[in-house]
Amino acid sequence: MLQGNQSEQLFTALAEQFKLPLLQIARLAENNSQDNLLAITTLSNQALRLIDGFIRVQSQDQTSLQLEPLTTNSVLYDVANTLQPLARSYDVLIDVDHQGKNTPVMAHRESLQAILTLLGASLIEASNDESGAPASIILGTHSSAKGVVVGAFSKHTVLTQRMLLMARELHGRATQSTPYLGGAGGAGLAIADYLSNQMEAPIKSYRHRSMTGLGSLLTPTRQLQLV
Numbered sequence: 001m002l003q004g005n006q007s008e009q010l011f012t013a014l015a016e017q018f019k020l021p022l023l024q025i026a027r028l029a030e031n032n033s034q035d036n037l038l039a040i041t042t043l044s045n046q047a048l049r050l051i052d053g054f055i056r057v058q059s060q061d062q063t064s065l066q067l068e069p070l071t072t073n074s075v076l077y078d079v080a081n082t083l084q085p086l087a088r089s090y091d092v093l094i095d096v097d098h099q100g101k102n103t104p105v106m107a108h109r110e111s112l113q114a115i116l117t118l119l120g121a122s123l124i125e126a127s128n129d130e131s132g133a134p135a136s137i138i139l140g141t142h143s144s145a146k147g148v149v150v151g152a153f154s155k156h157t158v159l160t161q162r163m164l165l166m167a168r169e170l171h172g173r174a175t176q177s178t179p180y181l182g183g184a185g186g187a188g189l190a191i192a193d194y195l196s197n198q199m200e201a202p203i204k205s206y207r208h209r210s211m212t213g214l215g216s217l218l219t220p221t222r223q224l225q226l227v
Contacts, residue, residue: 025040025043025044038085039089041085042085042086042089045085045086046086046121049114049117049118049121050118050187050188050191052114053114053118053188053191053192053195054191056110056111056114056195057191057194057195057198060111060195060198065108065111065198065199065200066108067106067107067108067199068106068107068108068109069104069105069106069221070104070105070107070109070112071102071103071104071105072098072102072103072105072107072112072141072148072150072218073096073098073102073141075109075112075113075116075150076096076098076116076139076140076141076150077096078113079113079116079117079120079139080094080095080096080120080139082117083117083120083121083124086121086124086125087124087137090124090125090127092124092127092135092136092137093135093136093137094120094124094136094137094138094139095136095137095138095139096138096139096140097138097139097140097141097208097209098140098141098142099140099141099142099143099208099209103143103148103220104220104221105147105148105150105218105219105220105221106218106219106220106221107199107201107218108199111195111196111198111199112150112199112216112218114191114192114195115192115195115196115199115203115216116139116150116151116152118188118189118191118192118195119151119152119188119189119192119203119213119214119215120137120139120152121188122152122188122189122192123137123152123154123213124137125188127154136154136155137152137153137154137213138152138153138154138208138211138213139151139152139153140152140153140208140209140211140213140215142208144217146217147217147218147219147220148217148218148219148220149206149208149215149216149217149218150215150216150218151203151206151208151213151214151215151216152213152214152215153206153207153208153209153211153212153213153215154211154212154213155210155211164189164193164203164204164205164214189214196216199216201216201217201218201219202216203215203216204216204217
């Protein structure tokens with residue numbers, strides 16, 4: 001459950017992170033070109049995703065999520081399509097990669113989709129970091145000995161456990177822009193972190209093929225567990 005100060009900190013982090021896109025939108029709006037209109041739409045949609053994530057955290061805070069059997073592939077492709085405009089604006093390629101069988105898992109679809117969208121957006125935005133921008137990111141899933149891992153990954157170590165810990169520590173303070181978080185800030189990661197805890201699938205650092213990133217470990221459906 002979010003305590004009062006945690007909720008205030010998360011809201012403050014969200015407000016701080018809105019400053020940059022709102023300033024960018026204001027400047028772009030001064031020139032009513034088609035390219036600028038597309039950029040405004042992309043920035044606005046990303047801001048709305050953060051707001052929706054924050055509202056979801058608040059509305060689900062004192063409720064027990066009803067998990068349902070679902071396949072991760074359908075969620076991954078939906079998230080990839082949602083993030084395509086943002087990825088293009090950063091000149092980043094985004095793709096889906098799944099290993100092995102499309103194993104059904106127990107999850108809350110809306111929360112899982114929001115988590116992956118926020119992780120993917122954070123990875124895309126962090127790619128603007130001068131320390132080395134990845135050319136592509138992968139929304140991937142694979143089976144492990146403990147369940148099914150699903151998350152956002154890159155060949156460059158952009159989203160790491162260290163970044164997640166920094167987001168947990170920094171959200172709610174003054175605007176945070178660090179070499180590790182790039183220009184993405186920590187609000188998106190913090191919201192995804194809260195949502196994953198509500199779904200009882202905490203975000204952690206995982207490897208996917210030769211890539212590193214953040215993701216959640218999901219439990220296979222009960223029918224599969226009995227096999």
